Structures are given as structure tokens and as C-alpha cells.
Amino acid sequence: MSSSRRKFIATSAKAGLGTLLASQAISGVLSSCTTTKKVTGPASFKTGFDQQPLPYTYNALEPWIDTETMDIHYNKHAAAYSKNLKEAAKAEGIDANSSLEDIFPKINQYSMKLRNNAGGHYNHEFFWKLLKPNTAPGESSNLYKAIVAQFGSLDKLKEKFNDAAKSRFGSGWAWLVYTKDKQLVVCSTANQDNPLMGLSGTDKDPFISGFPIFGLDVWEHAYYLKYRNRRAEYVENFWKILNWPYIQERFDAVR
Ligand code: MN3
Numbered sequence: 001m002s003s004s005r006r007k008f009i010a011t012s013a014k015a016g017l018g019t020l021l022a023s024q025a026i027s028g029v030l031s032s033c034t035t036t037k038k039v040t041g042p043a044s045f046k047t048g049f050d051q052q053p054l055p056y057t058y059n060a061l062e063p064w065i066d067t068e069t070m071d072i073h074y075n076k077h078a079a080a081y082s083k084n085l086k087e088a089a090k091a092e093g094i095d096a097n098s099s100l101e102d103i104f105p106k107i108n109q110y111s112m113k114l115r116n117n118a119g120g121h122y123n124h125e126f127f128w129k130l131l132k133p134n135t136a137p138g139e140s141s142n143l144y145k146a147i148v149a150q151f152g153s154l155d156k157l158k159e160k161f162n163d164a165a166k167s168r169f170g171s172g173w174a175w176l177v178y179t180k181d182k183q184l185v186v187c188s189t190a191n192q193d194n195p196l197m198g199l200s201g202t203d204k205d206p207f208i209s210g211f212p213i214f215g216l217d218v219w220e221h222a223y224y225l226k227y228r229n230r231r232a233e234y235v236e237n238f239w240k241i242l243n244w245p246y247i248q249e250r251f252d253a254v255r
Pocket residue numbers: 073077124217219221222
């Protein structure tokens with residue numbers, strides 16, 4: 001067992017009150033004494049600047065994501081974000097051993113090159129881990145229960161998430177975010193922005209800040225070779241390769 005896992009179990013055992021407060025939040029009754037811990041996630045999810053090995057082969061997600069797309073997406077697009085992030089960080093005096101989670105809250109202090117490539121690198125490192133064929137939601141998991149409490153059902157969440165992914169104009173991402181108010185919220189961001197960034201949205205394009213539980217890349221480079229203009233079909237198929245054990249672990253770590 002990893003030390004972070006041991007620590008998590010030890011923390012969970014002591015977390016009777018925390019669990020009570022979280023269940024109140026999940027049922028929609030937010031207690032005024034609920035602690036609002038900063039939602040940047042635990043250390044075990046910290047992201048460095050180097051690209052990590054893809055956790056499966058290029059054809060592992062066939063037929064939902066084709067081999068050629070996976071290869072180009074990982075080796076060209078995602079690799080470029082990591083390379084350009086390191087260039088920008090060096091130019092802007094950022095320690096190469098920093099984690100992106102520490103940089104995102106103050107992202108406005110840096111250039112657009114840093115923002116785009118830090119987001120691009122983080123989002124893709126995260127995205128690869130979110131994908132795994134043949135997993136299913138554990139209906140007794142905290143995440144599943146929170147989804148049902150918040151949205152009514154998993155199908156209702158899917159509908160909301162798919163709408164966000166389909167209606168994001170141009171390039172961007174759709175997200176399920178856990179906010180510091182302990183709510184699960186669906187949102188989307190443009191380009192390579194993500195909910196960990198210290199950004200503010202507009203009335204027409206509100207920005208939801210929080211810890212991403214999962215997200216979907218809706219840039220054309222993520223699907224165009226196979227799906228052409230059929231983004232809706234790609235979005236629908238995402239649910240067939242969503243890595244439920246991993247997203248349940250993420251939720252358990254921040255809730
Ligand atoms: Mn991409």
C-alpha cells in the first residue's frame with residue numbers, strides 16, 4: 001500500500017465529523033460551520049512539468065479513440081505543451097520543480113504562453129488517467145452517491161455534461177468540478193484553461209473554480225480523425241471509457 005493511501009485511510013478513520021458535514025453538503029444542506037478547505041487537491045495528485053508515460057498502449061481505447069489519434073495527441077500535441085511550458089517557465093523565472101497546482105491560482109501573473117501551455121500540459125496529463133475501458137461506477141461509492149444527490153441521477157449528469165461539451169464553441173474542455181462549497185458542478189472552459197486557474201469568467205461565460213473530478217478534451221485534435229465533425233458522438237462515447245475507480249479516488253481525496 002502506498003504511503004498516501006495509508007495516510008488517506010488513517011485520515012478517513014478520524015473523519016467522522018467531516019463525513020457528516022460532507023453528507024450534509026451533498027444533500028444540499030450546507031452547514032455554516034462547514035470548513036472550506038482550499039480545493040487544490042492532495043499532494044498525490046500534484047503535476048510536474050515533464051510528460052509522464054502514457055498509462056496504456058495507443059490502441060487500448062479502440063474503437064472509441066483510434067490508435068492514430070492517440071499517438072498524435074500524446075506524442076505531438078501533448079508533448080508540445082510540456083516542452084513549451086518548460087520554455088515559458090524558464091523565461092519567467094519559475095522553478096522547474098514547482099507543481100502546476102501551485103502556479104494555477106496565480107496564473108494571471110504570467111504570460112499567455114505560460115497559461116496556455118501549463119493548462120495544456122496539466123489537462124492532458126489528467127485526461128490520460130481518466131480513460132480506461134470497461135470500468136463501471138460503484139453505486140456505493142461516495143462519488144456516485146454525490147452525483148445522485150446533486151443531479152438526481154447519473155443520466156442527468158451525463159445530459160448536463162454532454163451539453164457543456166457540445167456547446168463549448170471552438171476549442172476547450174468540459175468539466176465536472178468539486179467546488180470549495182462542496183458542490184459538484186458541470187462547466188466548460190475555453191482553450192486550455194481549467195478550473196484550478198485563478199480566473200474570473202464573464203456573465204456569458206462564467207468560470208467555476210474548484211478541483212476537477214473529470215474533464216473532456218473537445219479540441220478537434222482529440223477526435224477529428226475518427227469522428228470528423230461529429231463531436232456529439234465522441235462526447236457520448238467518452239462515457240464508455242471513463243475510468244470510474246480513478247475519478248472515485250479523486251473525489252474521495254478532496255471531499
Ligand atoms: Mn488535446
